[in-house]
Amino acid sequence: MSHPTNIEPRNLAVRHFVYAHFVQHARPPSAAETAREFNMSAGQAEEIYQKLHRGHFLFLEPGSAHIRMANPFSARQSPFRVTTGRQTYAANCAWDMLGIPAMLGVDAQIEAECADCGGKITLAVKNGAVRHHNELIHFAVPFARWYDDLIFT
Amino acid sequence: MLIFRSEEHLQNWCDARTLPRGATLTVDQVWALSQRWYADRLDPDFSGRTPAEVAQIFAELNLTGPFWQFETSEK
Structure with missing residues:
Protein backbone atom coordinates (compact mmCIF):
# COMPACT_ATOMS: atom_id res chain seq x y z
CA MET A 1 0.00 0.00 0.00
CA ASN A 71 -0.28 -3.60 -9.07
CA PRO A 72 -2.35 -5.37 -10.20
CA PHE A 73 -0.30 -5.55 -13.41
CA SER A 74 2.87 -7.62 -13.73
CA ALA A 75 5.52 -6.91 -16.34
CA ARG A 76 6.63 -10.53 -16.09
CA GLN A 77 4.67 -13.47 -17.35
CA SER A 78 2.98 -15.26 -14.49
CA PRO A 79 0.60 -18.15 -13.77
CA PHE A 80 -2.20 -15.57 -13.53
CA ARG A 81 -3.44 -14.48 -16.95
CA VAL A 82 -6.35 -12.12 -17.50
CA THR A 83 -7.93 -11.66 -20.92
CA THR A 84 -10.28 -8.78 -21.53
CA GLY A 85 -11.73 -7.48 -24.77
CA ARG A 86 -8.63 -5.34 -25.10
CA GLN A 87 -5.61 -7.35 -24.03
CA THR A 88 -4.21 -10.32 -22.17
CA TYR A 89 -2.50 -9.15 -19.00
CA ALA A 90 -0.24 -10.87 -16.50
CA ALA A 91 -1.19 -10.39 -12.85
CA ASN A 92 1.15 -10.59 -9.88
CA CYS A 93 -0.93 -13.01 -7.84
CA ALA A 94 -4.35 -14.54 -7.33
CA TRP A 95 -5.66 -11.32 -5.81
CA ASP A 96 -4.33 -9.19 -8.63
CA MET A 97 -5.84 -11.45 -11.30
CA LEU A 98 -9.20 -10.33 -9.91
CA GLY A 99 -7.88 -6.82 -9.40
CA ILE A 100 -7.35 -6.27 -13.12
CA PRO A 101 -10.99 -6.64 -14.20
CA ALA A 102 -12.08 -4.87 -11.00
CA MET A 103 -9.84 -1.92 -11.81
CA LEU A 104 -10.80 -1.82 -15.48
CA GLY A 105 -14.49 -2.45 -14.82
CA VAL A 106 -14.70 -5.02 -17.60
CA ASP A 107 -15.61 -8.64 -18.15
CA ALA A 108 -12.64 -11.01 -18.28
CA GLN A 109 -11.53 -14.59 -18.66
CA ILE A 110 -8.95 -15.62 -16.08
CA GLU A 111 -6.59 -18.55 -16.30
CA ALA A 112 -4.55 -19.58 -13.29
CA GLU A 113 -2.90 -22.65 -11.83
CA CYS A 114 -3.54 -24.41 -8.57
CA ALA A 115 -0.39 -23.75 -6.52
CA ASP A 116 -0.50 -27.30 -5.17
CA CYS A 117 -1.06 -29.47 -8.22
CA GLY A 118 -0.53 -27.10 -11.13
CA GLY A 119 -3.97 -27.88 -12.49
CA LYS A 120 -5.61 -25.27 -14.66
CA ILE A 121 -8.17 -23.02 -13.00
CA THR A 122 -10.49 -20.86 -15.06
CA LEU A 123 -12.62 -18.06 -13.73
CA ALA A 124 -14.85 -15.63 -15.56
CA VAL A 125 -15.86 -12.13 -14.61
CA LYS A 126 -19.15 -11.15 -16.18
CA ASN A 127 -21.49 -8.32 -15.36
CA GLY A 128 -19.74 -7.57 -12.11
CA ALA A 129 -19.69 -11.11 -10.70
CA VAL A 130 -17.15 -13.93 -10.76
CA ARG A 131 -17.94 -17.42 -11.96
CA HIS A 132 -15.80 -19.91 -10.09
CA HIS A 133 -15.73 -23.46 -8.74
CA ASN A 134 -15.29 -22.73 -5.02
CA GLU A 135 -11.54 -22.36 -5.23
CA LEU A 136 -9.72 -20.80 -2.27
CA ILE A 137 -7.23 -17.95 -2.25
CA HIS A 138 -4.57 -18.03 0.43
CA PHE A 139 -2.82 -14.95 1.84
CA ALA A 140 0.36 -16.33 3.39
CA VAL A 141 1.76 -13.11 4.80
CA PRO A 142 0.01 -10.85 7.35
CA PHE A 143 -0.96 -7.44 6.03
CA ALA A 144 1.65 -5.59 8.09
CA ARG A 145 4.47 -7.55 6.39
CA TRP A 146 3.31 -7.51 2.79
CA TYR A 147 6.06 -5.18 1.71
CA ASP A 148 8.87 -6.90 3.59
CA ASP A 149 9.27 -9.18 0.56
CA LEU A 150 6.72 -8.22 -2.04
CA ILE A 151 7.71 -10.90 -4.53
CA PHE A 152 7.09 -13.63 -1.94
CA THR A 153 3.92 -11.93 -0.77
CA MET B 1 -1.43 -14.75 -2.89
CA LEU B 2 -2.07 -18.15 -4.45
CA ILE B 3 -5.16 -20.00 -5.58
CA PHE B 4 -6.03 -23.61 -4.78
CA ARG B 5 -8.62 -25.98 -6.12
CA SER B 6 -9.82 -26.89 -2.64
CA GLU B 7 -9.07 -26.94 1.06
CA GLU B 8 -7.26 -30.25 0.57
CA HIS B 9 -4.93 -28.75 -2.03
CA LEU B 10 -4.24 -25.75 0.18
CA GLN B 11 -3.38 -27.91 3.17
CA ASN B 12 -1.16 -30.13 1.01
CA TRP B 13 0.75 -27.06 -0.12
CA CYS B 14 1.24 -25.75 3.42
CA ASP B 15 2.25 -29.18 4.74
CA ALA B 16 4.80 -29.70 1.96
CA ARG B 17 6.48 -26.43 2.89
CA THR B 18 5.89 -26.59 6.63
CA LEU B 19 4.29 -23.18 6.33
CA PRO B 20 1.63 -21.99 8.75
CA ARG B 21 -1.76 -21.12 7.40
CA GLY B 22 -2.32 -17.45 6.70
CA ALA B 23 -5.72 -16.11 5.74
CA THR B 24 -7.97 -18.13 3.44
CA LEU B 25 -10.59 -16.28 1.44
CA THR B 26 -13.18 -17.37 -1.06
CA VAL B 27 -13.02 -16.10 -4.62
CA ASP B 28 -16.07 -13.95 -3.94
CA GLN B 29 -14.37 -12.38 -0.93
CA VAL B 30 -11.26 -11.54 -2.93
CA TRP B 31 -13.41 -10.18 -5.73
CA ALA B 32 -15.11 -7.86 -3.26
CA LEU B 33 -11.71 -6.82 -1.91
CA SER B 34 -10.43 -6.21 -5.43
CA GLN B 35 -13.35 -4.03 -6.34
CA ARG B 36 -12.81 -1.94 -3.24
CA TRP B 37 -9.00 -1.88 -3.40
CA TYR B 38 -8.45 -1.20 -7.09
CA ALA B 39 -11.51 0.85 -8.04
CA ASP B 40 -9.58 4.14 -7.93
CA ARG B 41 -6.15 2.94 -9.11
CA LEU B 42 -6.58 4.46 -12.60
CA ASP B 43 -7.67 7.79 -11.16
CA PRO B 44 -5.04 10.33 -12.22
CA ASP B 45 -5.09 11.76 -8.72
CA PHE B 46 -4.68 8.44 -6.88
CA SER B 47 -1.99 9.02 -4.28
CA GLY B 48 -2.31 6.11 -1.90
CA ARG B 49 -4.29 5.43 1.24
CA THR B 50 -3.90 6.20 4.88
CA PRO B 51 -3.76 3.32 7.38
CA ALA B 52 -7.20 4.41 8.56
CA GLU B 53 -8.58 4.12 5.03
CA VAL B 54 -7.09 0.65 4.65
CA ALA B 55 -8.55 -0.39 8.00
CA GLN B 56 -11.92 0.91 6.86
CA ILE B 57 -11.80 -1.22 3.70
CA PHE B 58 -10.89 -4.34 5.63
CA ALA B 59 -13.59 -3.67 8.21
CA GLU B 60 -16.23 -3.23 5.51
CA LEU B 61 -15.30 -6.66 4.17
CA ASN B 62 -15.16 -8.27 7.62
CA LEU B 63 -11.42 -8.88 7.33
CA THR B 64 -10.61 -8.58 10.97
CA GLY B 65 -8.09 -9.88 13.48
CA PRO B 66 -4.31 -9.59 13.78
CA PHE B 67 -3.66 -10.80 10.23
CA TRP B 68 -5.31 -7.69 8.80
CA GLN B 69 -3.97 -5.13 11.25
CA PHE B 70 -1.59 -2.44 10.12
CA GLU B 71 0.83 -2.60 13.07
CA THR B 72 4.11 -0.79 12.53
CA SER B 73 5.48 -2.14 9.24
CA GLU B 74 4.55 -0.11 6.19
CA LYS B 75 2.36 -1.79 3.61
Whole structure:
Protein backbone atom coordinates (compact mmCIF):
# COMPACT_ATOMS: atom_id res chain seq x y z
CA MET A 1 0.00 0.00 0.00
CA SER A 2 1.25 3.44 -0.80
CA HIS A 3 0.59 6.12 1.73
CA PRO A 4 -0.82 9.45 0.66
CA THR A 5 2.14 11.70 0.32
CA ASN A 6 3.04 15.09 -0.99
CA ILE A 7 3.83 13.47 -4.28
CA GLU A 8 4.89 16.00 -6.87
CA PRO A 9 2.35 16.59 -9.64
CA ARG A 10 4.80 15.47 -12.32
CA ASN A 11 5.51 12.23 -10.47
CA LEU A 12 1.78 11.67 -10.08
CA ALA A 13 1.40 12.21 -13.82
CA VAL A 14 4.13 9.66 -14.51
CA ARG A 15 2.42 7.16 -12.23
CA HIS A 16 -0.79 7.61 -14.19
CA PHE A 17 1.06 7.33 -17.50
CA VAL A 18 2.58 4.02 -16.41
CA TYR A 19 -0.86 2.63 -15.64
CA ALA A 20 -2.40 3.96 -18.85
CA HIS A 21 0.46 2.42 -20.82
CA PHE A 22 -0.04 -0.91 -19.07
CA VAL A 23 -3.75 -0.82 -19.86
CA GLN A 24 -3.12 -0.17 -23.54
CA HIS A 25 -0.05 -2.31 -24.17
CA ALA A 26 -0.06 -4.91 -21.36
CA ARG A 27 3.45 -3.84 -20.45
CA PRO A 28 5.00 -0.90 -18.63
CA PRO A 29 6.74 1.93 -20.45
CA SER A 30 10.50 1.99 -20.41
CA ALA A 31 12.16 5.00 -18.87
CA ALA A 32 12.96 6.16 -22.41
CA GLU A 33 9.30 5.98 -23.41
CA THR A 34 8.27 7.91 -20.32
CA ALA A 35 11.00 10.45 -20.99
CA ARG A 36 9.66 11.05 -24.49
CA GLU A 37 6.10 11.40 -23.20
CA PHE A 38 7.12 14.05 -20.68
CA ASN A 39 9.88 15.71 -22.67
CA MET A 40 12.49 14.87 -20.06
CA SER A 41 15.74 12.92 -20.06
CA ALA A 42 15.78 9.17 -19.50
CA GLY A 43 17.76 9.85 -16.34
CA GLN A 44 15.00 12.09 -15.03
CA ALA A 45 12.41 9.44 -15.83
CA GLU A 46 14.48 6.82 -14.01
CA GLU A 47 14.74 9.12 -11.02
CA ILE A 48 10.96 9.47 -10.91
CA TYR A 49 10.58 5.70 -11.23
CA GLN A 50 12.85 5.33 -8.21
CA LYS A 51 10.76 7.82 -6.23
CA LEU A 52 7.57 6.01 -7.16
CA HIS A 53 9.20 2.73 -6.16
CA ARG A 54 10.20 4.11 -2.77
CA GLY A 55 6.64 5.39 -2.31
CA HIS A 56 5.20 1.94 -3.18
CA PHE A 57 3.36 3.31 -6.21
CA LEU A 58 5.12 0.80 -8.45
CA PHE A 59 7.97 -1.71 -8.05
CA LEU A 60 11.18 -1.97 -10.00
CA GLU A 61 13.28 -4.98 -10.80
CA PRO A 62 16.01 -5.05 -8.15
CA GLY A 63 18.93 -2.86 -9.07
CA SER A 64 17.31 -1.49 -12.18
CA ALA A 65 14.90 1.13 -13.50
CA HIS A 66 12.70 -1.49 -15.16
CA ILE A 67 9.17 -1.64 -13.81
CA ARG A 68 8.26 -5.11 -12.57
CA MET A 69 4.90 -4.39 -10.97
CA ALA A 70 2.28 -1.71 -11.08
CA ASN A 71 -0.28 -3.60 -9.07
CA PRO A 72 -2.35 -5.37 -10.20
CA PHE A 73 -0.30 -5.55 -13.41
CA SER A 74 2.87 -7.62 -13.73
CA ALA A 75 5.52 -6.91 -16.34
CA ARG A 76 6.63 -10.53 -16.09
CA GLN A 77 4.67 -13.47 -17.35
CA SER A 78 2.98 -15.26 -14.49
CA PRO A 79 0.60 -18.15 -13.77
CA PHE A 80 -2.20 -15.57 -13.53
CA ARG A 81 -3.44 -14.48 -16.95
CA VAL A 82 -6.35 -12.12 -17.50
CA THR A 83 -7.93 -11.66 -20.92
CA THR A 84 -10.28 -8.78 -21.53
CA GLY A 85 -11.73 -7.48 -24.77
CA ARG A 86 -8.63 -5.34 -25.10
CA GLN A 87 -5.61 -7.35 -24.03
CA THR A 88 -4.21 -10.32 -22.17
CA TYR A 89 -2.50 -9.15 -19.00
CA ALA A 90 -0.24 -10.87 -16.50
CA ALA A 91 -1.19 -10.39 -12.85
CA ASN A 92 1.15 -10.59 -9.88
CA CYS A 93 -0.93 -13.01 -7.84
CA ALA A 94 -4.35 -14.54 -7.33
CA TRP A 95 -5.66 -11.32 -5.81
CA ASP A 96 -4.33 -9.19 -8.63
CA MET A 97 -5.84 -11.45 -11.30
CA LEU A 98 -9.20 -10.33 -9.91
CA GLY A 99 -7.88 -6.82 -9.40
CA ILE A 100 -7.35 -6.27 -13.12
CA PRO A 101 -10.99 -6.64 -14.20
CA ALA A 102 -12.08 -4.87 -11.00
CA MET A 103 -9.84 -1.92 -11.81
CA LEU A 104 -10.80 -1.82 -15.48
CA GLY A 105 -14.49 -2.45 -14.82
CA VAL A 106 -14.70 -5.02 -17.60
CA ASP A 107 -15.61 -8.64 -18.15
CA ALA A 108 -12.64 -11.01 -18.28
CA GLN A 109 -11.53 -14.59 -18.66
CA ILE A 110 -8.95 -15.62 -16.08
CA GLU A 111 -6.59 -18.55 -16.30
CA ALA A 112 -4.55 -19.58 -13.29
CA GLU A 113 -2.90 -22.65 -11.83
CA CYS A 114 -3.54 -24.41 -8.57
CA ALA A 115 -0.39 -23.75 -6.52
CA ASP A 116 -0.50 -27.30 -5.17
CA CYS A 117 -1.06 -29.47 -8.22
CA GLY A 118 -0.53 -27.10 -11.13
CA GLY A 119 -3.97 -27.88 -12.49
CA LYS A 120 -5.61 -25.27 -14.66
CA ILE A 121 -8.17 -23.02 -13.00
CA THR A 122 -10.49 -20.86 -15.06
CA LEU A 123 -12.62 -18.06 -13.73
CA ALA A 124 -14.85 -15.63 -15.56
CA VAL A 125 -15.86 -12.13 -14.61
CA LYS A 126 -19.15 -11.15 -16.18
CA ASN A 127 -21.49 -8.32 -15.36
CA GLY A 128 -19.74 -7.57 -12.11
CA ALA A 129 -19.69 -11.11 -10.70
CA VAL A 130 -17.15 -13.93 -10.76
CA ARG A 131 -17.94 -17.42 -11.96
CA HIS A 132 -15.80 -19.91 -10.09
CA HIS A 133 -15.73 -23.46 -8.74
CA ASN A 134 -15.29 -22.73 -5.02
CA GLU A 135 -11.54 -22.36 -5.23
CA LEU A 136 -9.72 -20.80 -2.27
CA ILE A 137 -7.23 -17.95 -2.25
CA HIS A 138 -4.57 -18.03 0.43
CA PHE A 139 -2.82 -14.95 1.84
CA ALA A 140 0.36 -16.33 3.39
CA VAL A 141 1.76 -13.11 4.80
CA PRO A 142 0.01 -10.85 7.35
CA PHE A 143 -0.96 -7.44 6.03
CA ALA A 144 1.65 -5.59 8.09
CA ARG A 145 4.47 -7.55 6.39
CA TRP A 146 3.31 -7.51 2.79
CA TYR A 147 6.06 -5.18 1.71
CA ASP A 148 8.87 -6.90 3.59
CA ASP A 149 9.27 -9.18 0.56
CA LEU A 150 6.72 -8.22 -2.04
CA ILE A 151 7.71 -10.90 -4.53
CA PHE A 152 7.09 -13.63 -1.94
CA THR A 153 3.92 -11.93 -0.77
CA MET B 1 -1.43 -14.75 -2.89
CA LEU B 2 -2.07 -18.15 -4.45
CA ILE B 3 -5.16 -20.00 -5.58
CA PHE B 4 -6.03 -23.61 -4.78
CA ARG B 5 -8.62 -25.98 -6.12
CA SER B 6 -9.82 -26.89 -2.64
CA GLU B 7 -9.07 -26.94 1.06
CA GLU B 8 -7.26 -30.25 0.57
CA HIS B 9 -4.93 -28.75 -2.03
CA LEU B 10 -4.24 -25.75 0.18
CA GLN B 11 -3.38 -27.91 3.17
CA ASN B 12 -1.16 -30.13 1.01
CA TRP B 13 0.75 -27.06 -0.12
CA CYS B 14 1.24 -25.75 3.42
CA ASP B 15 2.25 -29.18 4.74
CA ALA B 16 4.80 -29.70 1.96
CA ARG B 17 6.48 -26.43 2.89
CA THR B 18 5.89 -26.59 6.63
CA LEU B 19 4.29 -23.18 6.33
CA PRO B 20 1.63 -21.99 8.75
CA ARG B 21 -1.76 -21.12 7.40
CA GLY B 22 -2.32 -17.45 6.70
CA ALA B 23 -5.72 -16.11 5.74
CA THR B 24 -7.97 -18.13 3.44
CA LEU B 25 -10.59 -16.28 1.44
CA THR B 26 -13.18 -17.37 -1.06
CA VAL B 27 -13.02 -16.10 -4.62
CA ASP B 28 -16.07 -13.95 -3.94
CA GLN B 29 -14.37 -12.38 -0.93
CA VAL B 30 -11.26 -11.54 -2.93
CA TRP B 31 -13.41 -10.18 -5.73
CA ALA B 32 -15.11 -7.86 -3.26
CA LEU B 33 -11.71 -6.82 -1.91
CA SER B 34 -10.43 -6.21 -5.43
CA GLN B 35 -13.35 -4.03 -6.34
CA ARG B 36 -12.81 -1.94 -3.24
CA TRP B 37 -9.00 -1.88 -3.40
CA TYR B 38 -8.45 -1.20 -7.09
CA ALA B 39 -11.51 0.85 -8.04
CA ASP B 40 -9.58 4.14 -7.93
CA ARG B 41 -6.15 2.94 -9.11
CA LEU B 42 -6.58 4.46 -12.60
CA ASP B 43 -7.67 7.79 -11.16
CA PRO B 44 -5.04 10.33 -12.22
CA ASP B 45 -5.09 11.76 -8.72
CA PHE B 46 -4.68 8.44 -6.88
CA SER B 47 -1.99 9.02 -4.28
CA GLY B 48 -2.31 6.11 -1.90
CA ARG B 49 -4.29 5.43 1.24
CA THR B 50 -3.90 6.20 4.88
CA PRO B 51 -3.76 3.32 7.38
CA ALA B 52 -7.20 4.41 8.56
CA GLU B 53 -8.58 4.12 5.03
CA VAL B 54 -7.09 0.65 4.65
CA ALA B 55 -8.55 -0.39 8.00
CA GLN B 56 -11.92 0.91 6.86
CA ILE B 57 -11.80 -1.22 3.70
CA PHE B 58 -10.89 -4.34 5.63
CA ALA B 59 -13.59 -3.67 8.21
CA GLU B 60 -16.23 -3.23 5.51
CA LEU B 61 -15.30 -6.66 4.17
CA ASN B 62 -15.16 -8.27 7.62
CA LEU B 63 -11.42 -8.88 7.33
CA THR B 64 -10.61 -8.58 10.97
CA GLY B 65 -8.09 -9.88 13.48
CA PRO B 66 -4.31 -9.59 13.78
CA PHE B 67 -3.66 -10.80 10.23
CA TRP B 68 -5.31 -7.69 8.80
CA GLN B 69 -3.97 -5.13 11.25
CA PHE B 70 -1.59 -2.44 10.12
CA GLU B 71 0.83 -2.60 13.07
CA THR B 72 4.11 -0.79 12.53
CA SER B 73 5.48 -2.14 9.24
CA GLU B 74 4.55 -0.11 6.19
CA LYS B 75 2.36 -1.79 3.61
